[in-house]
Amino acid sequence: MRFIMKLNYDEDLRLFRYRSTFFWYLALVLGLLILPAILDNYFVSLLNFIAIYSVASIGMMLLTGYTGQVSLGHAAFLAMGSYTSAILTTKGCPFLVALPISGIFAALVGIVIGLPALRLSGLYLAIATMGFAFIVDEILVRWESLTRGNLGIYLSSPSIGPLTFDSEKSFYYLGLAILILTLLAAKNILRSPTGRAMIAIRDSEVAAQTMGINLAKYKTVAFALSAFFTGIAGSLYAHKVTFINPESYTLLVSIELLVMIIIGGLGSLHGAIYGTAFVILLPQLIILTKDHLPSFVRDQTGLEAGLYGLMIILFILFEPLGLYGRWLKTKFYFETFPLYKKETFKKEKKFYKAERH
Amino acid sequence: MVPLVDELLQTVLAGIATGCIYGLVALGFVLIYKATEVVNFAQGELMMLGAFFAYSFITFLNLPYWTAFLLTVILMGVLGMLLERAVLRPLIGEPVFAIVMVTIGVGIFCRSAVSMIPGWGTDTLGFKTPFGEKFLRPGGLVISWEHLAIIILTTTLIFGLYCFFRFTRLGVAMRATSQNQLAAAYMGISVRRVFSLTWIISAAVAAFAGILLSPFTFVHMNMGFIGLKAFPAAVLGGFGSIPGAIIGGLIIGITENFAGVYLPMGWKDVAAYIILILVLMIRPEGLFGIQEKKKV
Numbered sequence: 001m002r003f004i005m006k007l008n009y010d011e012d013l014r015l016f017r018y019r020s021t022f023f024w025y026l027a028l029v030l031g032l033l034i035l036p037a038i039l040d041n042y043f044v045s046l047l048n049f050i051a052i053y054s055v056a057s058i059g060m061m062l063l064t065g066y067t068g069q070v071s072l073g074h075a076a077f078l079a080m081g082s083y084t085s086a087i088l089t090t091k092g093c094p095f096l097v098a099l100p101i102s103g104i105f106a107a108l109v110g111i112v113i114g115l116p117a118l119r120l121s122g123l124y125l126a127i128a129t130m131g132f133a134f135i136v137d138e139i140l141v142r143w144e145s146l147t148r149g150n151l152g153i154y155l156s157s158p159s160i161g162p163l164t165f166d167s168e169k170s171f172y173y174l175g176l177a178i179l180i181l182t183l184l185a186a187k188n189i190l191r192s193p194t195g196r197a198m199i200a201i202r203d204s205e206v207a208a209q210t211m212g213i214n215l216a217k218y219k220t221v222a223f224a225l226s227a228f229f230t231g232i233a234g235s236l237y238a239h240k241v242t243f244i245n246p247e248s249y250t251l252l253v254s255i256e257l258l259v260m261i262i263i264g265g266l267g268s269l270h271g272a273i274y275g276t277a278f279v280i281l282l283p284q285l286i287i288l289t290k291d292h293l294p295s296f297v298r299d300q301t302g303l304e305a306g307l308y309g310l311m312i313i314l315f316i317l318f319e320p321l322g323l324y325g326r327w328l329k330t331k332f333y334f335e336t337f338p339l340y341k342k343e344t345f346k347k348e349k350k351f352y353k354a355e356r357h
Numbered sequence: 358m359v360p361l362v363d364e365l366l367q368t369v370l371a372g373i374a375t376g377c378i379y380g381l382v383a384l385g386f387v388l389i390y391k392a393t394e395v396v397n398f399a400q401g402e403l404m405m406l407g408a409f410f411a412y413s414f415i416t417f418l419n420l421p422y423w424t425a426f427l428l429t430v431i432l433m434g435v436l437g438m439l440l441e442r443a444v445l446r447p448l449i450g451e452p453v454f455a456i457v458m459v460t461i462g463v464g465i466f467c468r469s470a471v472s473m474i475p476g477w478g479t480d481t482l483g484f485k486t487p488f489g490e491k492f493l494r495p496g497g498l499v500i501s502w503e504h505l506a507i508i509i510l511t512t513t514l515i516f517g518l519y520c521f522f523r524f525t526r527l528g529v530a531m532r533a534t535s536q537n538q539l540a541a542a543y544m545g546i547s548v549r550r551v552f553s554l555t556w557i558i559s560a561a562v563a564a565f566a567g568i569l570l571s572p573f574t575f576v577h578m579n580m581g582f583i584g585l586k587a588f589p590a591a592v593l594g595g596f597g598s599i600p601g602a603i604i605g606g607l608i609i610g611i612t613e614n615f616a617g618v619y620l621p622m623g624w625k626d627v628a629a630y631i632i633l634i635l636v637l638m639i640r641p642e643g644l645f646g647i648q649e650k651k652k653v
Contacts, residue, residue, distance in 0.1 A: 119638075309463065
């Protein structure tokens with residue numbers, strides 16, 4: 001085990017706790033930069049989707065994992081980002097302008113949703129955001145003069161100045177750059193007073209209020225930030241698949257985003273990315289193993305959905321801390337080698353009524 | 358009678374019938390929420406499973422409608438108990454949200470399982486009911502027996518449940534547990550058994566709703582999505598109140614039918630959610646709920 005002696009507050013707030021951490025992250029980024037040279041287009045495409053959804057799940061993590069506000073309507077923010085970007089770029093606006101605008105627009109909608117949500121908590125909030133997502137979906141279908149309804153919108157690959165990101169490998173660098181920027185932004189938000197206020201709200205609203213934290217303000221900020229990142233992801237997604245229609249933004253997408261952060265591990269940015277990678281790669285893994293299965297299993301259309309549902313159940317039953325929790329446990333096992341105790345990670349179970357009394 | 362009044366009454370009647378179904382699904386949510394503080398997102402899927410069981414009993418085993426009805430409700434009750442025992446009980450004490458995600462997982466799993474079972478699959482199926490194709494014509498109205506059956510059977514079920522909660526020891530124990538688990542446990546009530554029973558009743562009510570609904574939407578793997586419309590009903594009624602769930606369901610059902618008749622396309626599908634968001638903005642505790650202050 002390593003112990004670190006902190007001599008002043010700046011050290012406590014440092015972005016990387018150890019100098020070696022910085023080194024390893026640098027190595028990781030360099031490794032990721034040369035990855036497209038080794039992999040073929042299929043895997044690069046998967047990595048692109050992981051990058052796009054990671055941006056969205058980081059947004060989700062800020063809201064659900066760090067502020068404790070559960071949303072079942074993030075598909076709507078994703079749709080906001082996609083449609084804003086699609087409409088702007090088809091009208092001749094450059095991608096580099098449309099990208100932040102789609103994030104900002106989603107954030108504005110997030111504030112509007114966040115305001116009534118301030119009075120709600122827990123399940124009520126989840127249900128309210130779900131209702132909101134249904135309404136947005138219906139608007140996208142019906143407002144045909146703007147969104148072309150179910151016909152959808154075709155859009156071009158993103159381009160910045162002379163650079164066009166029209167192949168999988170070139171898009172990879174765009175996605176990676178935005179993901180790294182998002183991660184840095186999220187990490188910085190979390191160590192700022194805003195982030196600390198958000199975490200305080202998650203742990204206890206009453207205690208946070210007692211400490212002088214303005215609940216309304218920080219919940220709205222959390223909603224806006226979360227919607228902003230999700231909107232950016234939506235814009236990227238639209239330009240990646242170059243065709244969008246309302247069917248890409250159903251309740252299932254919102255659930256998928258939630259599943260990502262739960263499987264990854266609530267309350268950690270690592271978890272957001274692990275979870276996203278897991279959820280994106282799982283169906284591909286099923287497809288790869290399908291060839292080895294007997295045909296009566298292989299030909300089932302519902303197989304992937306079924307395994308997906310089963311995955312959620314098993315993860316929450318047996319690994320509630322998620323993939324990141326599993327990683328921490330493994331690391332802890334080796335750090336304290338012969339002395340590992342299972343109880344270290346045992347959570348205190350609450351048997352009293354938490355929400356109502 | 359004047360045609361306009363006829364049309365209004367007709368719309369209200371159809372709305373009441375749809376509303377009863379919403380109300381029954383909402384009732385399932387409320388029962389589980391009251392007892393265990395978990396919202397069961399798989400309630401709609403339990404309803405779907407009920408409809409599929411009834412279909413199998415009637416079509417494959419050639420059982421009479423009412424026998425199939427009874428068997429399905431019992432079978433679903435058992436299934437509800439198994440679900441609680443296998444999945445929900447190990448999670449007691451975990452964060453509420455994790456448990457909700459598990460129910461979402463159960464819902465997804467049920468849908469895909471149904472699509473894999475031979476004879477069920479992804480097709481749209483239907484079965485004969487004793488009420489089919491028969492109509493009552495008082496005045497200028499046309500009332501189908503199927504609508505009437507929903508209304509009558511729902512009323513009977515609600516009355517039965519009311520008596521159960523009001524007059525039986527078990528019912529009182531369940532109410533006590535929903536008020537305070539710890540105090541109930543001190544009084545010698547087995548909280549675990551109450552949780553089991555809650556899931557049994559709730560799954561049975563879902564099956565009941567599924568069988569009644571199937572003449573209208575037919576039996577298919579996505580019929581459970583109607584469960585999502587029951588959320589507004591439950592919220593409108595106050596999420597902790599059994600009469601509230603039914604009345605909420607009726608209001609949603611009637612509004613939806615009116616929106617379908619008098620408003621442009623698309624409003625019918627979102628009417629329920631617009632009501633939901635309005636209720637949450639104006640009166641989050643719903644019509645019959647009590648706003649409970651959180652104690653630290």
